[in-house]
């Protein structure tokens with residue numbers, strides 16, 4: 001699959017399957033009219049199924065961060081108070097996005113690798129001073145998976161509005177938006193959805209609109225105001241269901257991927273991914289590496305691991321070796337884990353299968369030859 005001599009095993013983007021790549025390479029079409037609406041609808045329907053909601057799906061032509069910006073700015077008014085679970089680089093970005101949108105954002109901080117607990121969130125929320133909770137499901141910097149079902153239950157006890165960064169968990173983990181009462185989920189095309197980078201799906205549950213319509217008009221921009229997206233889908237559903245020119249090829253490729261993924265039952269898919277990820281972690285550990293996240297809260301899509309004892313400084317050399325020897329591209333750590341860990345993404349069938357085998361074999365050969 002890998003382009004030329006490289007194979008992407010970073011935590012997104014992923015190497016594209018041949019059908020997705022072919023869809024990307026087709027001639028450009030107009031971003032309106034029946035042919036376009038069919039593609040757009042196919043992509044949105046596939047994404048809605050993963051979110052387990054009857055809500056709206058908007059596909060912003062941008063990376064995942066822009067979707068988060070639009071979601072935070074649309075759901076909360078400047079000055080509102082939100083609790084942000086921060087357990088790594090990307091959840092810290094959620095804090096920056098909240099503050100960038102003028103919110104009074106308070107972090108609930110944990111060491112990288114750790115996850116939030118329902119009790120920890122409860123003790124913050126019981127002060128009664130929060131309007132919202134922002135949480136990242138799978139922290140891509142560490143591979144830790146927050147127990148979002150339990151945490152959402154606590155947020156619901158306090159009537160707090162929930163926004164979830166599902167960028168690296170979506171389509172790989174249960175995401176029961178309606179059951180958990182999550183107002184907005186944001187993800188990105190280049191992860192487990194199997195598409196190229198460049199689209200930020202924003203999924204808005206029916207319960208979110210009362211708040212979105214209430215928080216006012218100031219400081220929300222236009223493209224990033226989700227009411228703009230809603231009005232176009234309502235006014236021109238069969239012709240121009242979005243406010244602006246779309247990245248038509250990327251969305252066609254994304255639609256191809258999610259349509260193929262639809263053939264598999266959700267529970268079967270999630271169980272398959274979780275089992276493959278657990279097997280990969282166990283193989284890596286058997287070589288002497290230590291995963292950053294505890295096994296009980298490990299993400300099915302990302303694994304970050306420390307080198308074996310005595311080789312603590314060798315993560316950069318290992319990453320280079322994987323690339324030079326077999327063309328396997330993995331990522332370094334982020335923030336305080338920068339040169340201390342090797343980070344792998346497994347969000348595609350290739351990454352769970354042949355790339356995982358190649359990773360383990362090449363890690364073994366590194367340890368034997370160094």
Ligand SMILES: Cc1ncc(COP(=O)(O)O)c(C=O)c1O
Nearest residue numbers: 063064065090140165167168188
């Ligand atoms: C959990 C999480 N949130 C946000 C982002 C930002 O997404 P993007 O780089 O598409 O803007 C990422 C990217 O990897 C991520 O993993």
